[in-house]
Amino acid sequence: MEVQQLHRGRLIDHVQLAVEDLPACLRFYQAVLDALEIPMGGTASDYFWADELFVSTTESKAAQGTATGRHHLAFQAKSRQMVDAFHKAGLVAGGRDNGAPGERPYHPGYYAAFLLDPAGNNIEAVYHGPARRSAGSVEITF
Structure with missing residues (x-):
């Protein structure tokens, strides 16, 4: 039986x-x-799901027969190496490059990679760099 937590x-x-x-x-x-x-x-x-991401066919009851448009989703990574591994794995599994791993100007330490999934969605993995953590949040200084 599948169990999903409610957050x-x-x-x-x-x-x-x-x-x-x-x-x-x-x-x-x-x-x-x-x-x-x-x-x-x-x-x-x-369908399939992971955490709070649900992906279904257009024929699924939940989809009501219509494909969703292009979206941008960003997953948090625990390290730069994990961002690199995300990009490499995604390319091997049918994704298309939409921005190689590297620093971005959004804030100091922002390291990300972008892929287009097979449906054309812009999927990102981002590592925000080391930061002070407190109770499930991260402080970032701009």
């Missing part, structure tokens, strides 16, 4: 992507989520 108080409760080619997306997301050490929550013939 109250988050800004985003969940994200659903409805895609045309579920097997291609499953290969891609399994690879990049493995690289980021994020376990797959569950799979079925018309």
Whole structure:
């Protein structure tokens, strides 16, 4: 039996992507989520999920027959090496490069890579650099 935890108080409760080619997306997301050490929550013939990301076919009841448009999702990585592994794994699993791993100007220490998933979504892995942590949050000085 699949068990999913409910996390109250988050800004985003969940994200659903409805895609045309579920097997291609499953290969891609399994690879990049493995690289980021994020376990797959569950799979079925018309969907899969991990944490608060739900990806389904357009025929799935939840999708109502329509593919979602292009979205940008960013996953947090624990290190620069994890960002690099995300990018490499995603390319091998059918993703397309949309920004090689490297520093970005968003704030000091912002290290990220971008891939287009098989459905055309812009998927990012980001490491924010070392920071002081307190009770589940991170302080970043701009």
